[in-house]
Amino acid sequence: MSEMKIVSGNFAAAYGAKLSRVEVVAAYPITPQTEVVEKIAELVAEGEMDSEYIKVESEHSAMAACIAASNAGARAYTASSAHGLALMHELLIWASGARLPVVMTNINRAMGPPWSVWADHHDTLAQKGTGQLQFFCESNQEVLDSVIMAYKICEDEDIMLPAMVVEDAFILSHTKEPVEIYDQELVDEFLPSYDPDYKLDVDQPLGFGSLGMPDWYMDFRYKIAEAFEKAPDKIMEVNKEFEEVFGRDPGGLIEKYKTDGVDVLIVTMGSISSTSKDVIDELREEGHNVGLARLRTFRPFPVEEFRKLTKGVNVVGVMDRSYTFGHGGDAAREIKDALYGHRDVILKDYIVGLGGRDLTPKILKNVMLDAISLQDKGLDKEIEWVDLKINQERWRR
Amino acid sequence: MIEIRFHGRGGQGAVTASEFLARAAFLEGNDVQSFPMYGVERRGAPVTAFTRIDSKAVRNKAQIHEPDIVIVMDMALLDAVDVTAGIKPDGKVILNTEKAPDDIDLGVDNPIYTVDASSIAVEHRLGSKVAPIVNTAILGAIVRATGVVDINTLVDVVRNNAPAKKEENAKATKQAYEEVRGEELE
Incomplete structure (x- = not known):
């Protein structure tokens, strides 16, 4: 049964990952994102969430681990904020170039100096050219909804791109409001398991992340541009489907x-x-x-x-x-x-x-x-x- | 819309109090919002937390600058924080003190309510004598002074959500409900 709970934006993100049956989580804590990964660690430790939880030494490594997991065909998730996201920059570009549908939650926080832990969109928008889809949320419900939707959009064979679902520091991340936590069966009906055409497989070895000579590189970039051109229609299609299943319109484009x-x-x-x-x-x-x-x-x-x-x-x-x-x-x-x-x-x-x-x-x-x-x-x-x-x-x- | 602002110190449970009140109001069919104003928190530092309650959807996500109800969990905050800033003309102030309302001067005309939440918390062994956790007691006083939710709903929320000493916390809530002083109690 779906259930209304009073939860923070951070817990909504964690429940979104849980309901999406994320298989690998790799993350490094940073204010105000910490509760997202704490909650997921708790859900995994209590056996409520069946995921591999990888503790890493930096955000750069967190995204690297998600990239590897996604390359192996697993649904991967991470979360970060501000300086952590900036440290991840190189790997954000890698994830899109490698066409890996890693979904992350970023808690929009100002960049220092002066040090600030509060809401500001600069951290997320500084990554607008990295090939991530970016969804800005207005409420905690939308955070949960958008994580689930992002996997559905990103794992579509016409898209195959990573996404950032973002929420404002404290104003959503630490504010508690009523959120509907859906029944798992309902989410399973909406979001099938991730099964990419190409993945790391010892029985069928393939090369990933190889050299792109000048007579090929540009065409790879064009394919990503094409996927972005298809993305608006796909987002609206998934938005409509989401509304049909869950009775709620997260807002589309x-x-x-x-x-x-x-x-x-x-x-x-x-x-x-x-x-x-x-x-x-x-x-x-x-x-x-x-x-x-x-x-x-x-x-x-x-x-x-x-x-x-x-x-x-x-x-x-x-x-x-x-x-x-x-x-x-x-x-x-x-x-x-x-x-x-x-x-x-x-x-x-x-x-x-x-x-x-x-x-x-x-x-x-x-x-x-x-x-x-x-x-x-x-x-x-x-x-x-x-x-x-x-x-x-x-x-x- | 009812807007409530809590002033406390790190460790007193102001953030949890704002959340419990929201939970009780939600159970009574309202839309709610509970949030802290975060600095870089540490035990003993001033903390502000907010609760919004409305029968309609709560859309305002700004901090609360014109509260209907102000809670002061530590009287020493009066020297450091302008607790009545922006309070509505008919807004109510609830203070944790052994003093009677008539002996309190906040420089405003708003109705004042007092409850010795620290002693109640100590009596029920919530926190220590030097640092009692007064949040569940102060909640009982809020309900009696304002009628913002039903006391039985609140006591259930405290009992079901307190991380430890569930019965003691529920008793502290009920005791403060009985002992709060001030005019026109609900």
């Missing part, structure tokens, strides 16, 4: 909240989307024609969906909980990219909540009101840093 015929479209990622929905309701009651697009899948980037979604829209206000130095917020840059030559729309990038700075409904409302005001006054600046010490009065009033 973009979750559209009251976006029909809006003048102003607000874009968010991760946990602030949830708070933002309350604010959208409030603004609509006050007569503003505004809606929210929650960017759930950052890789592949939903280019077509953004083009469709912005038809007839006057202003797009994007909230980025990250900043790429020398360029700007990642979501805003990529949305601009998607809209180039397709939409003549005002787009403003709001840099918010870096290093876990709290985003209250009041601040979010002031951001949205600023976006709404651009309809009359036009674009004042392309990038605005919100709630800095030098401008807090404006955003908190």
